[in-house]
Amino acid sequence: MVAHFLRLKLTLLGNTLRRSVWQTVGLCFALLYALFVVGSLVIGAIVGGGMNPTVTGHVITLAGAVAVVCWWVVPVFVFGVDQTLDPQRFTTFAIPHRTLVAGLAVAGVVSVPGLATALAAGGSAFAWWREPWLVPVALLGAILGLASCVVGSRAVTTVLAPLLESRRYREVVAVVAIIPLVLIGPAIGWASEEIGAVSRETTDDGVTVSTDGSLLAAVVARFGELVAWTPFGAPWSLAAAVHDGAWGAAASRFAIAVGTIAVLWLIWSRSLAKALVTPPVGGGRGARSKGLxxxxxxxxxxxxxxxxxxxxxxxxxxxxxxxxxxxxxxxxxxxxxxxxxxxxxxxxxxxxxxxxxxxxxxxxxxxxxxxxxxxxxxxxxxxxxxxxxxxxxxxxxxxxxxxxxxxxxxxxxxxxxxxxxxxxxxxxxxxxxxxxxxxxxxxxxxxxxxxxxxxxxxxxxxxxxxxxxxxxxxxxxxxxxxxxxxxxxxxxxxxxxxxxxxxxxxxxxxxxxxxxxxxxxxxxxxxxxxxxxxxxxxxxx
Structure with missing residues (x-):
């Protein structure tokens, strides 16, 4: 049945592309861009793993945590991004609930963001190529991270479905969402300038010297350690913990990752069951006329x-x-x-x-x-x-x-x-x-x-x-x-x-x-x- 969901998703995607040449061209450019970004990230991870695996492990943890947050948060703002397999369309079919949830979860990976995340997660595992026995551990963390992305995204959107149906909510959120997105770039640039300025020390002779990025590495390590204990970064930090010999930390983070996925799966399953029985109804009271x-x-x-x-x-x-x-x-x-x-x-x-x-x-x-x-x-x-x-x-x-x-x-x-x-x-x-x-x-x-x-x-x-x-x-x-x-x-x-x-x-x-x-x-x-x-x-x- 899960394979049938995948075939259905691919069939719907193919029919959509045959309907419009521009959609085909747009998807091709999106795939090429995603492959370029993913390739750059994977190459950077492999090169960084060969030079400094400890810092690279922290960077992978932070990047993975950002990916999870984006998967959870973006659908709340960009409503209606992918409705090719809307659960409401399966209401009249006698599909077992567990099968429906599993099929929707696997089919959720079949998209440009899903494939890009899967390739980036799997490719980042080869950052530990100098110690090949760590690659399977990193791949396990990548699988858990991808599952956290997909299941968390579905859980959040299903729970908030009644609220997302409100037009007033969509209007307010659509405008508010622009603000952090616009400020991300300038904020990152400003933070980079500040860190770069701090990392340059001035000697007693008035000569400015570089600290060789030691301050930046310390900042990354500090934030990486903190994020590794959160549900967002735990799966991506397994290989780094094993590399450092922190077996207790690795076991704890594995438990956090698995527990997070289990809780999200339970929330999604129950919310989906409720939504299929009592689907959200849009609309509401119309606003009273206030003149012309x-x-x-x-x-x-x-x-x-x-x-x-x-x-x-x-x-x-x-x-x-x-x-x-x-x-x-x-x-x-x-x-x-x-x-x-x-x-x-x-x-x-x-x-x-x-x-x-x-x-x-x-x-x-x-x-x-x-x-x-x-x-x-x-x-x-x-x-x-x-x-x-x-x-x-x-x-x-x-x-x-x-x-x-x-x-x-x-x-x-x-x-x-x-x-x-x-x-x-x-x-x-x-x-x-x-x-x-x-x-x-x-x-x-x-x-x-x-x-x-x-x-x-x-x-x-x-x-x-x-x-x-x-x-x-x-x-x-x-x-x-x-x-x-x-x-x-x-x-x-x-x-x-x-x-x-x-x-x-x-x-x-x-x-x-x-x-x-x-x-x-x-x-x-x-x-x-x-x-x-x-x-x-x-x-x-």
């Missing part, structure tokens, strides 16, 4: 109607709210490298980046509309009304946000002398990027998460189309912004007040002209391709 909302604030015209609907999306749709959360985190993201380098001028990049992110947010508005775009086609909405209606909310509210971010970064860096050129670059970037997005959203449409889905979810087969469309729009934006950027750099380098004011004027004029030109070109493209756009959107998987 933004439709009552915009004029009763086609442009006003589209602008009101798009404004509502920007405020209430978590897919748009995720982009807004990144915008307000931008000063924090740039503050960490600026503080480490001692150059606060880096903060000034936040304004132009925020302007580009806001304007680029409407580059695939038609894709985000999904089937609701049929209303535009059925009512004969003109391209001019559609383009201006989508651009106005970003232009009005975006201008206020961009100016606010620019003023904040000027205050933090103390470079008020660069206020004029910075505002010119920010407002010019907002206008010209919004013009490019107005053309792109009528010419290039690619799959995005559907309404109600997590903004972190990437539709199968959308990777290549998304990358091509976004790269093309980005290159055009960079080329159009090049004269403005050159003026801004000149004003920054020379400190000339005249060049700064020229940059401000050029930014306002260029932004306004390219915005109007982009909306006109986008309107003509929209009028010509509206039925084709609707057909593309409705064909998205």
């Amino acid at each position: 909302g933004w439709f009552g604030r915009f004029p009763a015209t086609p442009v006003g109607a589209v602008a009101a609907r798009c404004t509502t999306y920007w405020i209430r749709d978590p897919r748009y709210a995720a982009g807004i959360s990144i915008i307000f985190l931008m000063p924090v993201i740039l503050w960490l490298p600026a503080r480490s380098s001692g150059n606060l001028d880096v903060l000034l990049l936040a304004g132009p980046v925020v302007a580009w992110v806001l304007a680029f947010g409407v580059s695939n508005d038609v894709g985000y509309d999904y089937t609701a775009f049929a209303l535009h086609v059925a009512t004969g909405t003109s391209g001019r009304a559609d383009r201006w209606g989508r651009a106005l909310p970003v232009l009005v509210f975006g201008t206020a946000v961009v100016v606010l971010v620019a003023v904040l970064t000027l205050a933090l860096s103390g470079r008020w002398d660069l206020a004029a050129p910075l505002l010119g670059i920010c407002l010019g970037t907002l206008g010209l990027a919004l013009g490019v997005s107005s053309v792109a959203s009528a010419a290039l449409v690619y799959p995005v998460p559907k309404p109600g889905e997590s903004p972190l979810k990437s539709p199968q087969g959308a990777a290549m189309a998304t990358m091509l469309a976004q790269t093309l729009a980005m290159l055009i934006t960079v080329l159009l912004a090049l004269p403005l950027v050159v003026l801004g750099i000149w004003a920054f380098a020379s400190g000339s007040l005249l060049v700064g004011w020229v940059t401000l004027v050029v930014g306002l004029v260029e932004g306004a002209l390219l915005l109007v030109l982009g909306i006109r070109m986008g309107a003509r493209t929209f009028d010509r391709r509206a039925p084709e756009l609707l057909q593309q959107v409705q064909s998205f998987p």
